[in-house]
Amino acid sequence: MSEDKTIGVIGGGAWGTALASMLAIRDGHSLLWARNIKTVDDINSNHQNNCYLGNIKLPSGLYATSDISDVCSRDILLCVTPAQSFATLAQELSQVVADHTQLILCAKGIDHRSGEFLNEIAARVLGSERVAVLSGPSFANDVARGLPTAVSCAASSFDLAKNLAQRLSASNFRIYATDDIKGVEAGGALKNVLALAVGMVRGLKLGASAEAALIARGFAEMSKLTIALGGRVETLSGLSGLGDLVLTCSSPQSRNFSYGMALAKEQDLTNLPLAEGAHTAAQALALARDHSISAPIIESVNRILTGDLSAANAVQELMSRPLRDETST
Numbered sequence: 001m002s003e004d005k006t007i008g009v010i011g012g013g014a015w016g017t018a019l020a021s022m023l024a025i026r027d028g029h030s031l032l033w034a035r036n037i038k039t040v041d042d043i044n045s046n047h048q049n050n051c052y053l054g055n056i057k058l059p060s061g062l063y064a065t066s067d068i069s070d071v072c073s074r075d076i077l078l079c080v081t082p083a084q085s086f087a088t089l090a091q092e093l094s095q096v097v098a099d100h101t102q103l104i105l106c107a108k109g110i111d112h113r114s115g116e117f118l119n120e121i122a123a124r125v126l127g128s129e130r131v132a133v134l135s136g137p138s139f140a141n142d143v144a145r146g147l148p149t150a151v152s153c154a155a156s157s158f159d160l161a162k163n164l165a166q167r168l169s170a171s172n173f174r175i176y177a178t179d180d181i182k183g184v185e186a187g188g189a190l191k192n193v194l195a196l197a198v199g200m201v202r203g204l205k206l207g208a209s210a211e212a213a214l215i216a217r218g219f220a221e222m223s224k225l226t227i228a229l230g231g232r233v234e235t236l237s238g239l240s241g242l243g244d245l246v247l248t249c250s251s252p253q254s255r256n257f258s259y260g261m262a263l264a265k266e267q268d269l270t271n272l273p274l275a276e277g278a279h280t281a282a283q284a285l286a287l288a289r290d291h292s293i294s295a296p297i298i299e300s301v302n303r304i305l306t307g308d309l310s311a312a313n314a315v316q317e318l319m320s321r322p323l324r325d326e327t328s329t
Helices: 013-026 037-046 083-096 120-127 140-144 158-168 181-203 206-230 239-248 255-266 276-290 295-303 311-321
Strands: 007-010 030-033 062-065 075-077 102-105 131-133 149-154 173-178
Touching: 007 013, 013 030, 013 062, 013 140, 030 083, 037 062, 075 083, 075 131, 075 158, 083 102, 083 120, 083 276, 102 120, 102 158, 120 131, 120 181, 131 181, 149 158, 149 181, 149 239, 149 255, 158 173, 181 206, 181 255, 181 276, 181 295, 181 311, 206 239, 206 276, 206 295, 255 276, 276 295, 295 311
Parallel strands: 007 030, 007 075, 030 062, 075 102, 102 131, 149 173
Antiparallel strands: 131 149
């Protein structure tokens, strides 16, 4: 095959495979690292990732490897492993990744052990100058099928973000550049917690009006907290803020939304796909308290996850809170 030494993808889940598929369609070839040998074999032999993307046919130019050193000399690495395993991956990469490699973080979440955003972990372990963030409203199935998608890429400088956006964009995958790393990363992490709440409202069959109200009030909480963390208001109104929130809160295709529905229905959660919001919620609440931000929705989600409150009672509590000015803090 004709080797592309420019971009590699780390992570053989749905999102990593979708991004690698997009690059293979654009360039004729791409390389993805996956830890699971069965995933590697499925991609190379059957041009599918049946475990994560079902029967979606992947391009023949997408190759997978289980040897991480195969991708670590590339100019750009898309890191697409789950947020809660990124700290381990960062340590692994620090031993093998080339000095010139630019890392782009594509997972959304806050590490539940350290309370760090993924960008903070990467900067501490690998150096801040080589870290960027990709986030926005994007279902892996849509990208894998070549459907139109738009996301944000944030880097330490706008020029770097613009360069990365140009290098990664494709005909059906449009990337907008920004230098607001904190805003992009916070939006991607916090919307997962809010999607749990909206999924619960759907599970309780409380109606579209209640869902819309919860999205709006959740966005207010997300905005106040993100700004307190150093993010910018214009970022929140864009793809990685409002755009991602609306997508994640609108469809059972969202893992967090589906997890919230199951919580409200008191279903067995054991075999449900990973919902990052369930890991991020406690850290989001801790950040809100650290910055004296009122976040009743985030707090209610935490209490439900810990078993201190039922979803139905949480709705009753939220609806009985004292009336206030909508724009007050």
